[in-house]
Amino acid sequence: MVASMTDVVKRYKNTVALDHFSMSVKKGEVLGLLGPNGAGKSTAIRVLCRLTDADAGQISLFGAPAKGQALAQKRRIGLVPQDLALYESLSARENLHYFGRLYDVPPPRRRERAEELLELLGLADVAKKACKKFSGGMKRRLNIGCALMHAPELLILDEPTVGVDPQSRNHILEFVERSARDGMTVLYTSHYMEEVERIATRVVIMDAGRVIAGGTSEELTRQMLFEDTLTVELKAPAPALTDSLKAVQGVRQITPEGRNLTVTSDANAFNLSRILELCMPFGVTGVYSHKPTLEDVFLSLTGKKLRDGEER
Ligand SMILES: Nc1ncnc2c1ncn2[C@@H]1O[C@H](COP(=O)(O)OP(=O)(O)OP(=O)(O)O)[C@@H](O)[C@H]1O
Ligand SMILES: [Mg+2]
Incomplete structure (x- = not known):
């Protein structure tokens, strides 16, 4: 098991963001965490990555309990946060180098890795451009690159395709598929069913801080008495x-x-x-x-659409 959360409770004042939430990510899989706005996806990720403390429950990373800062365990994770974390005045290449330094990647390896990621993410042509001039989709791709400079074993992406153009979206999905083929374990949150249907080997559906269903997308659609x-x-x-x-x-x-x-x-x-x-x-x-699609499964389980009223 690469990561697991067992019976986790997380409260923000009156909100119970995670309500006895359990989930595990196995080595080599692409786990799709699916849920509507406010379901608790980002909170689950923040708790899993030890960015915030849970009120109850256990977290384990790479086979050991994750306690305190869990620095050694965090180093094995690449987190692509929902909100972009980039230095706008730095170029794409400089951003990659900066994140590589944060993770103590030695300089020769840093150079090699940055060029490799620029190529893989389709940013080689704009490597020298300040990223404030980038489109939303390009920034998203660079954000992913930054999380990968230290070659993590577990890649966690929190809604990486929100607000990106179709070309970047496709690029991101292909990149994730390719990373998974190369052996990386991936946790992917989204509210876009068809993305999850395409790339996830297993799906966990959550709503209001709880897991409401899990399995492969075939299992989920088959289980439903549709x-x-x-x-x-x-x-x-x-x-x-x-x-x-x-x-x-x-x-x-x-x-x-x-x-x-x-x-x-x-x-x-x-x-x-x-x-x-x-x-x-x-x-x-x-x-x-x-x-029936995953969307139908979701609708039937929660009575909600994944994202109310949002056009794509
Ligand atoms: N820092 C915070 N302080 C107070 N409440 C919070 C905080 N972070 C999240 N919440 C609340 O916890 C619940 C879960 O939020 P979370 O951001 O984890 O959901 P999400 O599934 O990631 O939603 P989205 O799809 O909008 O990103 C929501 O009700 C949210 O308002
Ligand atoms: Mg979120």
């Missing part, structure tokens, strides 16, 4: 089909609407081929299926 919905578009309305479809195993409901027939089935009814077989003689012009 209905599978299939819409078949026919050449012409076929009222006769309704009765024969109703008799198919697992079918719950048929909703005809003009030439479209929407068939709702129990989860994992595995009746798709039977449904299509019955529809074929009537001329099928289109088939649309709606698989």
